Amino acid sequence: MVQSQRRExxxxxxxxxxxERGYHATGIDxxxxxxxxxxxxxxxHFRSKExxxxxxxxxxxxxxxxxxxxxxxxxxxxxxxxALAVFDVAADWFEENNFYGCMYINAIGEYSAADTAIxxxxxxFKTLMRRFIEDLCREMRAPDPATxxxxxxxxxxxxxxxxxxxxxxxxxxxxxxxxxAALIDQEMAKANKTG
Numbered sequence: 001m002v003q004s005q006r007r008e009x010x011x012x013x014x015x016x017x018x019x020e021r022g023y024h025a026t027g028i029d030x031x032x033x034x035x036x037x038x039x040x041x042x043x044x045h046f047r048s049k050e051x052x053x054x055x056x057x058x059x060x061x062x063x064x065x066x067x068x069x070x071x072x073x074x075x076x077x078x079x080x081x082x083a084l085a086v087f088d089v090a091a092d093w094f095e096e097n098n099f100y101g102c103m104y105i106n107a108i109g110e111y112s113a114a115d116t117a118i119x120x121x122x123x124x125f126k127t128l129m130r131r132f133i134e135d136l137c138r139e140m141r142a143p144d145p146a147t148x149x150x151x152x153x154x155x156x157x158x159x160x161x162x163x164x165x166x167x168x169x170x171x172x173x174x175x176x177x178x179x180x181a182a183l184i185d186q187e188m189a190k191a192n193k194t195g
Contacts, residue, residue, distance in 0.1 A: 007045045009035050014056040019100045023053060023110045050118065053107070057121045060103055065125065068093075069132055079139035080184060083152065086133060087177035090159055094169030101164030105157070129153065140184070143191045151183050 013035035017026040028049055032039055046052040068089055075085035093099060100106070104122040111118040133156070134149035142148045159176035163169035 006037050006041050010037050010042060010045065010052065011055050011059050013037075014052050015060050015103075016098075018053070018056055018106075019098065019103055023107060028052075054117055054121060057103065057107060057118065057125070061121075061125050061128075064103070065128060065132075068129075072132075072136075079136060079141075080188075083133065083136040083140060083184060084177055084181060086136070086152065086156060087159065087173045087180060090156060090163075090176075091170045091173035094159075094163040094173055099163070099169065102157075102160050105161065126153075126157075129156075137187075140188065141191060142184075142187045144187065148183065148187045152180050155180050155183075 010031065014026070014031050017031060017034060021030075028039070028042065031052070032042060042052070046055065071089045071092075072082055072085045075088055076082045104125045107118055108122045113119065130149055130153040133152050134145050137145035137148045137152070155176040159172040162172035166172065
């Protein structure tokens with residue numbers, strides 16, 4: 001296995017273990033044993049566990065966010081329906097066997113200091129997700145797309161956490177979608193009054 005493949009194997013293994021077990025509960029020895037990579041190889045690529053966590057968060061960002069956005073775009077034809085499809089895609093995610101909540105919410109829960117690189121990567125992910133929702137709101141020609149996006153993003157975050165801690169993941173997404181539809185209709189009614 002070439003070095004770049006070993007590095008990717010470490011990152012992929014770390015993603016799976018961090019999602020399932022958490023960051024502090026997943027030790028380097030567990031990652032090495034599961035990945036089949038040596039400690040020497042690990043430290044050739046990552047100087048610390050924190051560097052491995054950062055690499056895992058960055059790779060997962062590309063995989064998850066791009067996949068999520070693609071599914072939303074493919075799920076509906078109109079801008080309003082795409083904005084609501086965010087919650088349909090989330091509902092499907094919540095029902096996956098390997099759903100352990102949001103990797104970034106979990107990371108901030110374990111690395112709560114305000115000035116860490118881990119926290120910064122998590123904030124960047126959430127900002128990019130909110131911007132995606134804001135783009136959907138702009139496509140709808142919402143009068144205040146930034147505020148509507150904040151509201152919809154908050155509903156999505158609430159649904160994620162509720163799905164993680166309850167046994168009714170799909171229901172959490174459905175409730176959030178109903179609230180999102182009401183917020184969208186309320187916002188678009190403003191556009192109709194002024195337009």
